[in-house]
Amino acid sequence: MDSDNATQIGEIPVQKMSESVYVGLCIKIGTPQLVVSRRDIEDMIELLRNQNRVKISMRSGSDREGFRLRDSDIDTMYWLTNHRVIWNFSQTEFYNIHRQVMILCDSSESPAGFTLLWLPLERAGQRVLSSCVRMNGGLYISSSKYREINRTSMSPDDTIHGPCSSGTEGPLEYDEAHCFVSDFWPPSAASWMDRCHSWPPPHVVNEIVRNGCHFVAIGHKLGNHEDNEWRISFSRAENKLVYSMNHTQFLTYGLLKLFLKEIINNGLRDEDKLLCSYHMKTAVFWAIQQNTLPHWCPQNLLAGVWVCFKLLLKWVYEGICPNFFIPENNMFLSKIHGQAQTSLFRRLYGLYEKGIALLLHSPSIRSSIIDVLCNPRLTVCTDEHTLISEAEFDVELFGEIFSNDSLQTSDLQRCMKILHTVEQLIGSPLIQYQVVSLQKHTATILQCTAFTLHNMYTNTGVNKQIYIAHKMSRHMLKLAAKFGCISDMLYIAMYYYKTLRYREALSVIELTKVKLAQPYLMYIYMYVDRERYTEAVGGQSWSTKIRQAVAGNIILVNKICYISELLPEQQSSRQNRKSSLFIPPFVLLHMLEVFCSRHVDTMRAQTALDELQVLVHHDQGLYVGNIFRDISWEILGICQQITGNLQAALYSYQQSLRQDPIHKIQTATTERIQDLHFYTPL
Numbered sequence: 001m002d003s004d005n006a007t008q009i010g011e012i013p014v015q016k017m018s019e020s021v022y023v024g025l026c027i028k029i030g031t032p033q034l035v036v037s038r039r040d041i042e043d044m045i046e047l048l049r050n051q052n053r054v055k056i057s058m059r060s061g062s063d064r065e066g067f068r069l070r071d072s073d074i075d076t077m078y079w080l081t082n083h084r085v086i087w088n089f090s091q092t093e094f095y096n097i098h099r100q101v102m103i104l105c106d107s108s109e110s111p112a113g114f115t116l117l118w119l120p121l122e123r124a125g126q127r128v129l130s131s132c133v134r135m136n137g138g139l140y141i142s143s144s145k146y147r148e149i150n151r152t153s154m155s156p157d158d159t160i161h162g163p164c165s166s167g168t169e170g171p172l173e174y175d176e177a178h179c180f181v182s183d184f185w186p187p188s189a190a191s192w193m194d195r196c197h198s199w200p201p202p203h204v205v206n207e208i209v210r211n212g213c214h215f216v217a218i219g220h221k222l223g224n225h226e227d228n229e230w231r232i233s234f235s236r237a238e239n240k241l242v243y244s245m246n247h248t249q250f251l252t253y254g255l256l257k258l259f260l261k262e263i264i265n266n267g268l269r270d271e272d273k274l275l276c277s278y279h280m281k282t283a284v285f286w287a288i289q290q291n292t293l294p295h296w297c298p299q300n301l302l303a304g305v306w307v308c309f310k311l312l313l314k315w316v317y318e319g320i321c322p323n324f325f326i327p328e329n330n331m332f333l334s335k336i337h338g339q340a341q342t343s344l345f346r347r348l349y350g351l352y353e354k355g356i357a358l359l360l361h362s363p364s365i366r367s368s369i370i371d372v373l374c375n376p377r378l379t380v381c382t383d384e385h386t387l388i389s390e391a392e393f394d395v396e397l398f399g400e401i402f403s404n405d406s407l408q409t410s411d412l413q414r415c416m417k418i419l420h421t422v423e424q425l426i427g428s429p430l431i432q433y434q435v436v437s438l439q440k441h442t443a444t445i446l447q448c449t450a451f452t453l454h455n456m457y458t459n460t461g462v463n464k465q466i467y468i469a470h471k472m473s474r475h476m477l478k479l480a481a482k483f484g485c486i487s488d489m490l491y492i493a494m495y496y497y498k499t500l501r502y503r504e505a506l507s508v509i510e511l512t513k514v515k516l517a518q519p520y521l522m523y524i525y526m527y528v529d530r531e532r533y534t535e536a537v538g539g540q541s542w543s544t545k546i547r548q549a550v551a552g553n554i555i556l557v558n559k560i561c562y563i564s565e566l567l568p569e570q571q572s573s574r575q576n577r578k579s580s581l582f583i584p585p586f587v588l589l590h591m592l593e594v595f596c597s598r599h600v601d602t603m604r605a606q607t608a609l610d611e612l613q614v615l616v617h618h619d620q621g622l623y624v625g626n627i628f629r630d631i632s633w634e635i636l637g638i639c640q641q642i643t644g645n646l647q648a649a650l651y652s653y654q655q656s657l658r659q660d661p662i663h664k665i666q667t668a669t670t671e672r673i674q675d676l677h678f679y680t681p682l
Contacts, residue, residue: 015299019380022298024368031384032247035066037433060235065242074174085182113329117141143217144227150178163216189325208237221334252304256280283308285324298382391530410559415449436542443484450476487551487585502596524552556581568668576664630659
């Protein structure tokens with residue numbers, strides 16, 4: 001700090017404000033424990049997801065680093081496991097070149113941090129070969145062609161954004177980068193290892209170097225081969241570096257991201273936003289490694305932000321932003337120069353002159369600063385256990401686990417491989433976040449396996465095989481319900497209905513109904529009475545809590561038949577590139593009760609239908625969220641149709657068409673409306 005206005009506002013020292021901002025950011029961005037849990041849960045799902053896959057996926061960007069900021073994209077990288085990039089021919093000795101496609105880097109004509117990718121043996125997968133161009137007699141993979149081919153084949157409605165295909169999935173925006181991987185550290189980044197005297201620690205450096213790098217499909221704007229060049233990506237290394245930060249350093253990075261969005265770029269058109277989040281991250285990396293601040297602790301949070309801001313100001317003044325791994329790669333080169341550079345420097349210097357007071361312009365932390373200004377004697381406690389209650393932490397934790405519940409598959413072989421990995425993990429040392437995460441993922445895989453197995457052997461017509469498959473499926477579903485959440489019991493009810501065991505299904509439905517009616521229930525993403533939840537399960541393990549007090553939405557994989565009545569919706573959704581239907585447990589419960597009771601108790605069927613109608617018509621977002629209203633109205637219509645109330649069914653189908661088309665079931669809905677004219681109730 002080099003000026004009064006940078007060290008205090010009025011008579012309030014910056015250390016006191018720092019502690020208050022630290023607390024505010026812990027609540028907005030996450031406490032240390034919460035951030036660690038997000039990363040551990042993400043690591044677990046990635047480990048299970050990528051078992052024996054031809055194409056690997058890795059979450060990257062802010063989400064993977066542990067942030068959950070509003071308006072943040074979901075960034076994912078994909079690469080082929082049988083294509084490997086090498087830096088010289090001697091590295092081929094580590095591979096079976098008959099099974100692995102060798103891609104050789106040619107950086108001779110590319111700017112620092114970029115390279116051409118050459119196929120010396122001219123052998124690769126069809127999509128890769130279709131992306132190739134001839135240059136100087138050799139076959140090279142064109143980054144622009146590869147990017148476009150993947151976009152059109154995977155998600156034709158997406159748009160190109162840098163090296164990524166960008167699109168939306170419901171309310172979420174995503175960026176997907178199809179890239180290549182190298183198991184070797186780039187020679188051009190060798191100097192980085194020599195710089196790591198104090199940070200990161202040696203074991204992190206070794207792990208980063210051992211994991212190599214990636215190549216994303218974008219060339220340098222000032223290079224000779226912009227359409228064909230690839231940028232060397234250190235996404236995995238950057239994740240490791242962010243993981244190795246202490247919490248004050250992490251929140252410094254988070255505050256700089258907010259500072260960029262709310263102050264630096266506020267009011268600017270997209271084309272005028274020259275600085276991005278990656279520049280902020282780079283500034284934090286350099287500031288930590290250069291020991292610019294001796295102690296990164298809550299009292300020094302704003303001092304750390306100021307150090308990074310001054311470094312950024314220096315870079316803009318000089319027109320040079322050195323990449324953290326390859327400093328020769330000036331990340332300002334193609335964008336921040338000339339008049340744009342001058343304008344940006346003036347803007348930043350104007351903010352610099354305000355000192356720490358400029359942070360009062362940030363909506364995210366303004367109240368944290370004002371609290372101290374209004375009460376100079378305020379004592380600020382930075383202990384994380386005082387910042388967030390047990391129930392609030394659990395809402396975040398279980399929300400994270402359920403949002404990562406993405407292992408659904410109809411591939412029986414893949415199910416077996418994942419279950420084998422689960423078996424191995426159970427015997428390894430796991431922390432509690434990973435244990436409860438593993439519980440949920442295992443329940444999901446068992447459910448997929450059970451229904452896939454049943455469907456497979458039912459079609460064989462061999463009684464003994466059908467009996468064995470039925471016994472195994474039932475066992476797996478019961479096992480899933482034992483360590484899954486409350487709503488996982490509904491998969492058993494669906495299975496009993498599917499196999500015509502209506503009374504047993506109704507027995508499970510009744511038990512589930514009682515559990516879902518408990519006042520302490522946590523319905524993921526929707527609601528929880530924190531006080532009653534804490535009274536009922538406070539202090540117990542997360543493994544116990546998920547079994548006794550948590551319910552989530554029912555996920556029906558569109559490639560798997562669960563109950564024939566919903567097949568048209570699954571097929572419509574699948575034709576529109578949707579993988580699953582997401583149904584509120586309360587809606588599915590009433591639907592199953594209607595279906596089953598029709599065979600054993602028509603009065604009960606009518607009661608269940610009445611309850612479903614009240615739920616769908618009058619719920620205010622407590623049990624049926626807006627993103628589930630299309631499928632919920634559809635299910636109500638189906639139940640009304642099979643019980644003979646065709647007029648009510650027509651109204652429900654029309655209502656389904658008026659909702660946000662989250663599940664893309666409009667084709668099925670339209671066909672159901674047309675079929676009503678010829679429908680005869682059973």
